[in-house]
Amino acid sequence: MKPTKFIAGVFDDPVLLLRAAKKAKETGIKVYDCYTPFAVHGLDKHLGIKRTRLSIAAFLYGCTGFVLSFILQNYISWVDWPINIGGKPNTFALVTFVPVCFESTVLCTALLTIFTFWAKSRMFHGVIPDLFDNRQTSDLFIMAIDADSNKNHDAIESMLKQEGAIDIRKKEFASNHSLIQ
């Protein structure tokens, strides 16, 4: 399999990165992704990143947790082995089931949402990341452009330079690189 090639603009200022992303959008250069030390707000619009549907998933996970624990509690205290404790009704005792239902809802939402996020972002323990620069998690801002699907390399480079990139790098990663979206 042939390696994947990227042209990367290295910036040291998020404002310049934002401007470059806007310019790329205007001139029809397709940006693969940006790599930044923190979430640069506004960049997602220029890159055309759609809002994640994780919040819908989270809601569904919460519903699952709620329903499962509701069924479990009713099965245990009503169907399988009803126990009369202090004369209090244990059958379909909705009010006393509220706390445990709530905790299960929260637990399912939290864990399953996080696991979905990791799976969707291809995050696993010990994955060795493909980095453009060791400082991209500290103080450098990278704009990565796919060199294969964008043919006009000269125009890309001059755009990056004009927008204030401190360096332009050509990087090759193995075809199964960790940046696959």
Added chain:
Amino acid sequence: MIESHLRERLITGDKSYGQISEDICRPIENPPTKAWWAGFSLSFVFLCILGLSLSVSVGIGLGMWGINKSVGWAWDITNFVFWVGIGHAGTLISAILLLFRQKWRMSINRSAEAMTIFAVMCAAIFPVFHMGRVWDGFWALPLPNNFGSLWVNFNSPLLWDVFAISTYFTVSIFFWYMGLIPDIATVRDRAKTKTAKWAYNLFAMGWNGSMRTWMRYEIVCLILAGISTPLVLSVHTIVSMDFATSVIPGWHTTIFPPYFVAGAIFSGFGMVLTLLVIARKVMNYEDYITIHHLDAMCKVVMLTGTIVGCAYITEFFVAWYSGVEYEQYAFKNRAFGDYWWAYWTMMTCNLVAPQVFWFKKIRQNPTIIFIMSIIVNIGMWFERFVIIVTSLHRDYIPSSWTYYRPTITEIGIFLGTFGLFFTCYFLFCKFLPSISIAETKAIMPIDQLPIAKERMKKEGHSHH
């Protein structure tokens, strides 16, 4: 662009992005200082005391504790509620202040969340060992079985507590770890040795700062904050229901849930202040945890302390107004009975002492803040002691009246949990970034960075 100067700057010292990584990673990348070794060793000694005391409690039995037939819950449950309460400030800072968009939380949330996790670990020790036969602890889970009572009782708040505390612990750990991932990646990419690179790489999960991941990450953190907020309220509400649903005078009151939650936030902020006043000095984080951060936390302490004090007075009023003689006796006994000293310690530390924070000079004096934070911790420990022991030691039947004293084993366990807490905290400070690197960078005013000034000079125009 107009820059508002209504608030003091959150991070002082004109830091660049690189400088922030440098400052926060310094304790991780350098060998530990003498102060660290001294603190860690002392904590470790106390951790050993914990191991010893617990071995005695399990090996010989709960007869080694001072509990008796009237006071069946004493130091153990006092310490349980004390530690759970301390844990709550972490979630409050990380979740509720995130939803309220309080940016000053960024410098303190990481260590407060770590504190939550360690405090809940300490808390869990008490109910588990109070069961006596620790190895049968899993009976508290709803497992299909053919021994003892067949299923758990979902009518009991004690069972709700099992679910609440374990959910709270799990969610707190995951929330904390989620926040750590980008920062672990920062440490990974700065690491010099092979071992460090390997270890941080294992936990960084391949984080590369991709914009798509960042966008999802922020939504996930928001969802976690959204569900942690009712979670933290539910946990202490359920803890209070352990007492409120019983028919013991002094416990059987509807005011307990909000009163316990306010108390938890109060004591938790007390502990956060104790830790941070020291940490900012020892770890050179004074530019990140500024005097204004301490000021803001002091205001929270004062507010919640006053709420708690208000609850104490309301309880007295309700006891008188209800006309129930047992209830009235319980409260008279609290203030003027055998444990009067515990009651007035609580009143002084929790209601009277925090009122000094009305003065700005005091809110900005680290020495006084540190002393105050210790007073708050003592006061909140006594609050739980007063609620639990004074209510139990005077039963409905005068023949069961008794006096409770802790034994050396119980004192050992309590002091030992401080050993566990601080051992974990020292290890955390050494191996993980104790201030959120990514979030701190994100709140830097973008036009006041050194890099921005350079850019503006180049472009030949200035704002304002």
